[in-house]
Amino acid sequence: MSNLDNERYFSSFDESAVWDDSEALVCTSVVPEAPDVATFSFSSPSGGWFKFKPGQFIQLELPTPQGTLQRVYTISSSPSRPLSLSVTIKAQPNSVGGRWMLDHFRAGMTLKAQGPNGLFVLPDERPGKYLFISAGSGITPSLAMTTYLFDVGKSPDICFVHCAQRPSHIIARRQVESMASREPQIKLHYLVEEDDPFMVWAGYRGRLTQIMLAIMAPDYVEREVFCCGPEPFMQAVRDMLYALGFDMNHYQQESFGVVVAEASDEVDLNDTVPDDAISSQLVFARSAVTTECLQTDTVLAVAKASGLNIASGCTMGICGTCKVKKTAGEVHMVHNGGISAADIEQGYILACCSHPMGNVEIDV
Numbered sequence: 001m002s003n004l005d006n007e008r009y010f011s012s013f014d015e016s017a018v019w020d021d022s023e024a025l026v027c028t029s030v031v032p033e034a035p036d037v038a039t040f041s042f043s044s045p046s047g048g049w050f051k052f053k054p055g056q057f058i059q060l061e062l063p064t065p066q067g068t069l070q071r072v073y074t075i076s077s078s079p080s081r082p083l084s085l086s087v088t089i090k091a092q093p094n095s096v097g098g099r100w101m102l103d104h105f106r107a108g109m110t111l112k113a114q115g116p117n118g119l120f121v122l123p124d125e126r127p128g129k130y131l132f133i134s135a136g137s138g139i140t141p142s143l144a145m146t147t148y149l150f151d152v153g154k155s156p157d158i159c160f161v162h163c164a165q166r167p168s169h170i171i172a173r174r175q176v177e178s179m180a181s182r183e184p185q186i187k188l189h190y191l192v193e194e195d196d197p198f199m200v201w202a203g204y205r206g207r208l209t210q211i212m213l214a215i216m217a218p219d220y221v222e223r224e225v226f227c228c229g230p231e232p233f234m235q236a237v238r239d240m241l242y243a244l245g246f247d248m249n250h251y252q253q254e255s256f257g258v259v260v261a262e263a264s265d266e267v268d269l270n271d272t273v274p275d276d277a278i279s280s281q282l283v284f285a286r287s288a289v290t291t292e293c294l295q296t297d298t299v300l301a302v303a304k305a306s307g308l309n310i311a312s313g314c315t316m317g318i319c320g321t322c323k324v325k326k327t328a329g330e331v332h333m334v335h336n337g338g339i340s341a342a343d344i345e346q347g348y349i350l351a352c353c354s355h356p357m358g359n360v361e362i363d364v
Helices: 003-011 097-104 136-152 173-182 210-216 231-243 299-305 341-345
Strands: 025-034 037-043 057-064 067-074 085-090 110-117 129-135 157-164 186-192 224-228 251-254 279-284 289-294 323-328 331-333 348-350 354-356 359-362
Touching (some): 025 085, 037 097, 057 085, 057 097, 067 085, 067 097, 085 136, 129 136, 136 173, 157 210, 210 231, 231 251, 279 299, 279 354, 289 299, 299 359, 331 348
Parallel strands (some): 224 251, 279 359
Antiparallel strands (some): 025 037, 057 067, 323 359
16 A cells, blocks of 8 residues: 555544544453463543554553553554554563553553554565564564555555563464464464473474575565564564675664654664674684685685585574584574574584674684
């Protein structure tokens, strides 16, 4: 839907009947979604309709015993269903506002709110293909965007990738699957860290990797990517896309911890990316070999070019055969599950997918 289509859609509603934040919201329902997660739906007491863009957020004033708290939540409903507004809230560990909402807030109660706001939204000129990537409660903007594109029709081409701790922790699973069952171009891919006891899980397991992403969305280079989740998760996604040669001009992200209301608030990602114009140096300590290279060279390739033998297998960061000890310096490594976090903490790297960022010493 183009910006013109969007304006035509909203022009069918009376602007004087648009809800504004001078009026409190009344809760119409509370729906459990997953452990410590619920969706709270609101209406306007005066019958006003809600005008916002999918992906935007709203700020709620929560009257907790500790005092009034202001908390920001992404709107999980779609503006194509304008008579209600929903937020899906997860009570994070040690949270006060989210815990209060889940434990005490019920249908019929009211809250003051401000907004909607936010820049993490679908572009006015719609691209042909989307790749939504999320983790945990970061699914909410993906949910709003998918619902909107589904409602306005035109067979949206969406690859929907979501990561959760367990299958039972997948938020709004039935809602998303219902849309996918009615629109063949909405493709769902779930990835979990562990199974639920006594339940069959036939989907992906583990952590998201380059290979998984390429399998889920083989045409990822043609898609507009929207990512939301914890910062370490989004950093890993960005590293994967950089390594895959993706044009990051078509990447947008929103952390559910830090939402952006204005362009001036946007965080400069400033990611570390190997540059073929910058030189590095590799020292293979036990072999007494020092060689100059580029940041875009891998430790394995430089070792082989220097006449050294590092055992290797897949050369894709899967098998772990090329694991070696880094004794000094920093590398940029994007692997596909072939090394554990404990090994990395101890200084081990996979030579096949590690790029030297400056002077690096390897125990080879």
